[in-house]
């Protein structure tokens with residue numbers, strides 16, 4: 001073998017000699033001598049780079065601390081130390097410290113004696129030794145690494161939240177962690193000595209861990225039935241993943257993984273919390289499902305660009321649009337109505353500001369053409385980082401509510417029959433019109449219309465025709481004015497037209513208003529075709545101008561109403577502007593009303609009586625005529641207050657008083673033989689007669705006063721026949737059944753219809769004094785008077801002529817069959833006492 005040796009000796013000559021000797025003994029060896037450590041270092045360094053040495057041989061005296069330095073340079077080559085024979089002890093320290101590998105015997109204590117074989121053997125032994133050392137070092141490092149890894153594994157196993165076991169091919173539990181013991185509540189001692197897994201199962205079985213009470217309620221694919229497991233002694237082939245329940249009530253998910261070599265690793269995970277969260281989630285989803293399925297609301301979600309991405313709930317039914325048509329669209333891209341541009345802008349601004357919004361209402365047309373109203377509320381959605389991801393919310397079909405609202409609005413503000421604004425809306429529009437007038441200085445006009453003959457039409461033809469006429473009048477009125485004007489129906493046959501912005505000058509405005517009113521007159525005068533019948537109707541129109549808010553709206557209406565009455569009293573079918581004279585009359589009327597009220601309270605009303613006589617002038621009875629003994633005005637005749645009493649309803653208390661006094665008078669006469677046969681007529685207004693309690697009131701008064709009903713005659717007027725004739729007849733029959741006489745006053749002046757006359761249970765007709773007055777001079781009045789007498793006779797009724805002032809009149813009437821008379825010719829109305837006194841004397845002619 002060719003060896004390269006570095007020799008180091010403190011003496012250069014010695015070193016060289018040794019090198020030479022070695023080289024001589026082994027030709028081919030390279031022997032290099034170094035006399036100093038520094039030199040040796042240099043050579044070694046050079047050798048490491050170029051021609052490495054196989055060994056270094058040093059003299060014993062170098063086996064001290066300095067050898068350390070040398071050794072540092074030796075690298076991986078054997079280091080020999082030459083020691084004198086038996087001198088190894090000297091080198092022991094260096095050898096022990098590993099500075100040198102071997103001590104080479106030098107029998108004579110000189111290097112010269114170092115044999116090449118010794119160097120070769122040293123090199124060989126050194127190689128083995130080094131290899132062993134290397135292996136040992138490697139082993140040490142590996143076991144240290146293993147120990148470290150084992151520690152790390154143990155720490156890991158101890159810190160994981162799962163229980164873990166490793167069962168080898170023989171079924172012994174080789175590895176387990178603390179968590180495994182905790183989860184299955186196993187005593188640590190049970191796992192000592194790597195016991196067979198069956199031993200654990202046995203322990204658990206004995207403890208009762210697998211009783212039926214731990215069966216999973218819903219074993220399903222992932223669960224297993226604990227009682228079965230026990231029955232199989234733990235040898236049940238369990239699935240790779242299953243769920244078990246522990247006596248502690250925890251749910252453990254067990255996963256088994258086979259490992260190479262036949263063993264298996266099991267993990268035990270406590271999934272109780274997970275399951276309860278899952279259950280809570282399931283419940284929550286079930287709730288959500290119930291909500292969406294049972295509620296008529298629907299739920300929606302949009303992405304960050306406000307496009308629909310999800311719908312839950314009865315959307316198609318309620319929304320009127322299938323979901324699929326809405327996905328990917330924004331709310332404003334879905335065809336809609338009922339939302340103005342400004343409302344959309346406001347809504348989009350809200351969305352862009354990521355604000356919560358409530359009850360945004362919109363309207364869509366469903367595929368079937370119906371209108372669907374929806375109310376939408378929503379809130380923005382943000383992800384975990386707070387980024388806006390869209391909107392979600394709820395929507396509700398509010399079509400019914402909208403319909404109801406519209407209906408309420410219609411009922412509240414519009415007339416049901418004609419669809420025109422009603423009084424409430426009219427008042428509102430009038431307020432607006434007067435405010436507008438105040439701003440722009442233009443006059444407006446209020447036209448108050450009443451149909452002249454409407455009541456007659458309604459009564460004679462029926463309500464259907466009356467309603468039909470009103471609808472057509474409404475249409476014609478609307479056609480006569482501008483869209484900005486208002487046509488309203490106040491009720492019955494009363495209409496109001498509000499004309500706005502006519503003219504700044506009053507005269508001009510009046511002319512314009514009159515033109516419109518004339519147009520209305522002409523239009524409403526045209527014949528109507530109602531339910532196939534041609535009808536005629538005319539209006540009376542009252543007009544009042546307004547400019548600004550000076551006159552309160554109710555007063556304007558009142559003035560127009562007054563003007564309308566004026567138009568009526570001037571002959572109907574005409575228009576009349578309001579003037580202050582009318583106002584004065586109205587004021588006087590309300591003063592009179594207050595006065596009548598006070599008069600009733602002060603008991604200022606009394607009765608005068610006017611005689612009714614037979615052909616011989618003998619007294620048959622009398623007519624009671626009310627008088628008002630006014631504290632300031634003296635005796636006021638009924639002509640001055642009856643009409644107002646009728647208009648204001650005061651006729652009811654007044655009439656009651658008259659009836660009571662008349663009946664008392666009758667009862668009084670009954671007690672006096674001379675007058676016991678007298679009858680007494682009492683005037684009854686249509687309004688009184690129609691009052692629901694009237695018949696009973698008459699009967700009560702009769703009973704109370706003990707008057708003989710057969711002596712009482714109620715004088716009714718023809719105006720009674722204008723309303724509900726059947727009811728009138730029924731009431732009359734009730735009174736007649738109790739013996740009360742009924743007389744038709746003023747016959748021939750009003751609406752008398754012969755057909756009615758036949759059906760009315762009357763006992764007497766009165767010839768109105770307007771016919772009697774001119775009976776001698778006016779042939780037609782004479783003819784009427786004679787006809788009434790003939791009619792009464794043919795119907796078997798008494799007939800009385802009233803207002804007879806002259807013998808001529810009396811004689812004419814007598815000649816023509818009239819046997820009863822009343823009038824100044826026989827006596828003026830006066831107190832009852834005067835009546836009796838007069839009766840004792842011959843009638844004054």
Ligand SMILES: Nc1nc2c(ncn2[C@@H]2O[C@@H]3COP(=O)(O)O[C@H]4[C@@H](O)[C@H](n5cnc6c(=O)[nH]c(N)nc65)O[C@@H]4COP(=O)(O)O[C@H]3[C@H]2O)c(=O)[nH]1
Pocket residue numbers: 610624625626637638639642655658682683684685715745769802803804805822823824825829
């Ligand atoms: N020119 C003229 N007039 C004559 C003559 N004879 C009687 N008169 C008047 O003619 C009226 C007859 O009463 P009427 O037709 O029922 O008309 C009555 C009646 O409609 C009503 N009235 C009177 N009293 C009552 C009452 O107690 N209740 C009701 N509801 N109305 C009454 O007032 C009307 C007027 O009553 P009065 O002013 O008392 O006027 C009475 C009477 O004074 C005559 O020969 N020539």
